[in-house]
Amino acid sequence: MRTYCYRGRMPRVVDHEERRWEIVYALWLVIAQHGIEGVSLRHVAAEAGVSMGRIQHYFGTKEALVLAGCTSLVQSAYGGYQETADAAPRERLLHVVSQQIPRDDAGRMGVSVWYAYVAKSINDSAVRQVLAEARRGAEEECVRLIRADRGAVGDGDGRSALEQARHLLALADGLTLRVLVGDLEPAEAVGMLEVEVGRL
Amino acid sequence: MRTYCYRGRMPRVVDHEERRWEIVYALWLVIAQHGIEGVSLRHVAAEAGVSMGRIQHYFGTKEALVLAGCTSLVQSAYGGYQETADAAPRERLLHVVSQQIPRDDAGRMGVSVWYAYVAKSINDSAVRQVLAEARRGAEEECVRLIRADRGAVGDGDGRSALEQARHLLALADGLTLRVLVGDLEPAEAVGMLEVEVGRL
DNA sequence: ACGATAACAATACGTTCGCATCGCAACCTG
């Protein structure tokens, strides 16, 4: 049984989280299909099958909506990583660096949206902060996983764990781009990452 | 002395190429400062210090202007590469992969615009074609340079020249992104690329 | 039953957009 802070009067109750998520998902679809320049409250509302008023009610302004879409994207990626908690370090590492390679349409959409935000981050400091924090987190996690793997198997090839982590992540980013543009097959990209992880 | 195709009548003569380039440069500035969503004929016209009518006269439509900005960007990069024609293969290779790392404000602008187009290429097939062709050209050139370098020094480390080229280019893309977002120093990125090129 | 309030939907408003059009000035040829 939930308790409400305001005593006495209780208004209509809905699942706010669910509502927000529906809107954010529609936002992602619009970004993936028409790019960030194609985002408008009307478009998103139509895609979600809701009214503009609802979006305004939950996010206030368009800028806030777009930013919320960014943080949601980061968190959903992090959620996917946490599901690998009971795997070996090397497996988890491979997941971190190859998770973003688009394998199906859903993954394709995710990466499209991701790169839309990357481009936006150049001129939008709020988005930039979110992405920078996510990247820092991924790098630190990679360093941890590489160290854990070294402890289990042996030491590295002379480079520091940080250098190796940066190398892997940068390579993954570049390969993702290639797959996204369409002149590299997902399997090839994943294969190259497997080789690189295997070399540790 | 120039000759004109239409005989008899000669209209007012201006340097079309120069005019087009002024407008394209202003377009780049707008993209770098406000992103591609911030591009409008009025904005670009104001940045270039010309009228909207002029832009329409030279490019017709906004979409054509944006696409022209993309091809110009590719060609300017290619022009920069051609200036290294009389350098050693290894030097040229390093130039190809590290040229895009932003070192100063001008480079920063170039890369910002580049990534804006990359994001746009996801939903714009015309831009995608231009970028895909550029990337294919870069890859082929890298393969050539790697083979030339092998011929001069010895053979590779077991991977094919194509694999090595892809690895280098993907790594460069990823590192560029990191520098652009701001959590990696240009010198560090270039250093990593030098190490990687040196390993060939 | 009632009144207060959250959760919206609907609408209205002012701005900005891309683009079409018009008109004039610059320019060359005859």
Next chain:
DNA sequence: CAGGTTGCGATGCGAACGTATTGTTATCGT
């Protein structure tokens, strides 16, 4: 100088935009 042509600035239009505001409905303590 007359006539024709290009270059392009100025203006206007309809559509689409983000946001503020207003109106309606559902819900629950009293």
